[in-house]
Amino acid sequence: METKTIKHKSGFWDVVKSLVSGLRLTWKHFRNAKNRRTPEYVSDKNYFNQPDGLVTLKYPYEALPVPDNGRYRLHNEIDDCIVCDLCAKVCPVNCITIESVKATEEIGVTSDGTKKRLYAPVFDIDMAKCCYCGLCTTVCPTDCLTMTPVYDFAEVDIKNMIYHFTDLTPEQAEEKRQLLAKQQEEMAAAKAAALAARKQ
């Protein structure tokens, strides 16, 4: 390795020169303070450059736009969800809780044409546990579970970190359950009747 000898500057004028150059440097920064960093998108060529002037943004009022493929807060468009439970199964930290209730008849279709046959009285995602791996969004067959660009969602109470996506009120859920139970009872009764009829 080549060793460089550093010339030690200690003469009076050298010292004065270095003191003045220090002052010039801070003065230059002070003069440039009228320029501000602008919130550019990541594709902008200035994104990683330090431009002249102030580099901080007034965060809550100004923020750098996040990349489109970034992984931040999850959102479930419950109208499109077929409650297939795939996301809950793939989640490595088990932070998705789904309870499903079979519908008595077809509920409707999702925006991509899949038939919906299940209600979800509980569809909770615990964002405090989520590791933002994005697996759930990959497996979702109807693409209803997506990542949003929201990353600032701190809460004072950790319970608020559990996001409830269900569109049913507890009463409605109870009603659906009863409907299902009634249908199943009827079906069981019908089956029993059919069985009895066959035996005779």
Next chain:
Amino acid sequence: MLAFVLTLVLLLSIVIVLAYAERKVAAFMQDRLGPTEAGPYGSLQSVLDVLKLLQKEDIVPAAADKSLFKLAPILIFAAVFAGFAVIPFTPDLVPAGIGIGVFYLLAIISLDVVGLLMAGWGSNNKYAMLGAMRSVAQIVSYEIPAGLAILAAVMVCQSLDFQEISYQQGALMNQFPGLEYEMNWLFGIRDLGINTTTIGGITTWNIFRAPILLVAFVIYFIASLAESNRAPFDIPEAESELVAGFHVEYSGFRFAALFLAEYSMMVLVSLVAVILFLGSWNTPLPNIGPVSLAYWTTGTVGELSSILWGGFWLLSKTFVLLFLQLQIRWTYPRLRVDQLMHLCWKVLTPIALAVVLIAGIWRLLMI
């Protein structure tokens, strides 16, 4: 009494502006934004800081020497504030115009040291004690080059009265009782034959009257940084090693008083530098033939115009120096204790002695 209240109000407003400027200047030099929330551009920040400090609990540590601890901030502030008594703000406005102002100022400011030692000792805290000892050692040492630099200016002016020194440095010189027949020559040398008595402006400032005072000014400025515990001589406070030096145990109102004293000290040393070396309340613009810029920007003594112009020039020069103090704080790293003492005793003091000698010889040339 009126002078007391007026000076206090003036000082408080300067200190508040200075505290705000310090944060903004620091932020801009480090490419940050600084305070932005309180008021337009955060301009109310330092006012709110003071209000916050006043609301805080006044804690006196159980193991502290209570009477010393309580008295120290008041003594420190009183010592600095008393220094303002002899500062001439305009051609005819001095809180207390006494003939030996310079001497009084040097004496009263030394009292500051006693207060610092009381604060450090009274806190009964090793950081406070160390900070106070460093502070006292530093201030006592740097009073010597500062005193010598002031002595050089006093020798050139042949006066200990700040107001007389002020009048000497401008076109109004002959209006001061006792100086009616005095004359200013370019660079103070009569043989050059250029009479600047009526030209005034920058040509009659002390650093031009006797150019050797430029060196004295630099020495005084460096020493004054040390006396007000400013960077790069801020080892008494050294946030990173001593927490905050002698005022680590103080809170609430007492801390506000210490804080105020520190900033007042900065203002005071800059004012003294301006008065002794940079033409005091005199305008920098000279009279050039029929274009009497100096008279236009001075006003008539005894009228409102001279008060406004005088105050304006004095304060703007002071703020330039204060800005330089802030900029130096954000430019240079802190000196080590031995480097500090080396600079004082082996560099500044010998140079200052030589400057005093040359200033004496210069004065002989000036007559």
